[in-house]
Amino acid sequence: MTNSTPSTARTLDNGSAGTGPVLEFRNVSIGFDHTVLEDVSFSVGPHETRILLGPAGVGKSVLLKLANGLLCPDSGSVHLFGEEISSIPEQQLFHLRTRTGMVFQEGALFDSLPVRDNVAYQLIQEEVPDEQVDVRVREALRFVGLEQTFSLYPGSLSGGMRRRVAIARALIHNPQLLLYDSPTGGLDPVTSTTIIELIVKQRDVYHTPSVLVTHRLQDAFTMCSHRFEPAEERMVPLPENQTDPKTTFLMLSEGHLIFDGSLQELVSSQDPFVREFIE
Ligand SMILES: Nc1ncnc2c1ncn2[C@@H]1O[C@H](COP(=O)(O)OP(=O)(O)O)[C@@H](O)[C@H]1O
Ligand SMILES: [Mg+2]
Known part of the structure; x- marks a missing residue:
């Protein structure tokens, strides 16, 4: 965000895994009092957006926490920026985690x-000088259309504005992977669309690879069928029958990853769980 010329090169310059996957799960299983995820494998390539679908309680948030090392798998391995995160020391893991941006459920x-200070949180941890913090916070808030909230407290903001602040916070340190946990959960359809528009903007302007968790199929379809038009500063529909080729789907059901593929493959899937979810 500090760089005013968004480019695909920037993501790679930051030392991400080049052409290899940015995130990879290999046969990951985890449980608490019961098995939550079993033998889950998938990857997120450079510039890819993966939309993770599944009913409540299926393990979507757990999967995101595994992705940035907040949870450790019982078996299998998680590879972030080419490093196996379960096998590296906490200090190094902390560093890797700072290269990801997480938008938590509920903001x-x-x-x-x-x-x-909410948006600046990561920069304050890194002891970035105050003046620089102010510049970068304003830039991040401008990206989400909320510059005027700089000095306000979260309590005085609407639910949608709070979510946008949470997105600005996740973007503040130019993450190389974005993890969005149900960013539209609990929001009305109109406000949800403003959040999805921001995520599409992030995808199409900065090309940061992302995993977006949602239980709202409408969000997923909007993401696939629109692109961000910088000249108009808004999201516009793609021509009929076109979908964003870099936005693809994962679906969890009863501990298993039951789908990994494109929108076209999703809507034509004969898997009974997939059909039940999308119908
Ligand atoms: N830290 C934890 N300790 C024990 N159980 C957990 C923990 N985190 C998640 N779970 C359980 O894992 C399951 C999946 O949770 P979660 O990933 O939050 O689902 P969702 O798909 O709705 O995001 C739930 O049964 C939840 O109770
Ligand atoms: Mg969740």
Whole structure:
């Protein structure tokens, strides 16, 4: 975000895994009192957006926490930026995690801190000088259309605005992988669309690889069927029958990854769980 010329090169310059997967799960299983994920394998390539679908309680949030090392698999391995994260020391893991941006379910803002400090959280941890923090926070807030909230407290913002602040916070340190956990959960359809528009903007302007968790099929279809038009500063529909080729789907059901493929493959799938979910 500090770079005013968004380019695909920037993502690679930051030292991400080049042409290899940015994130890869290999036969990952995890359980608590019961098995949550079993033998889950998939990958996220450079510039790819994976939309993770599945009913409530199926393990979508657990999968995102495994992706950035907040949880450790019972078996199998998770590879982030080419490193197997379960086998590296905590200090190094902390560093890898700072290269990801996480938008937590419900936004998870600190109500006692103004928007500026919420968005700046990562930069403050890194002891970035105050003036630089201000510039970068304003830039991130401008990206989400909320510059005017700089000095406000989260409590005075609407649900949709809080989600947008959470997205600005995730973007502040130019992440090389974005993890969005149900960013439209609990929002009305119109506000949800403004959030999806931001995610499409992020995808089409910065090309940061992402995993987007949602239980709303409408969000997924909107993501696939639109692109961000910078000249108009808004999301526009793709021509009829075209979908974004870099946006593809994963679906979890009862612990298993039952689908990994394109929108076309999703809507024509004969798998009974997939059919039940999309109908
Ligand atoms: N830290 C934890 N300890 C015990 N159980 C957990 C923990 N995190 C998640 N679970 C359980 O894992 C399952 C999947 O949860 P979650 O990933 O939050 O589902 P969702 O798909 O709705 O995001 C649920 O049964 C939940 O209770
Ligand atoms: Mg969840």
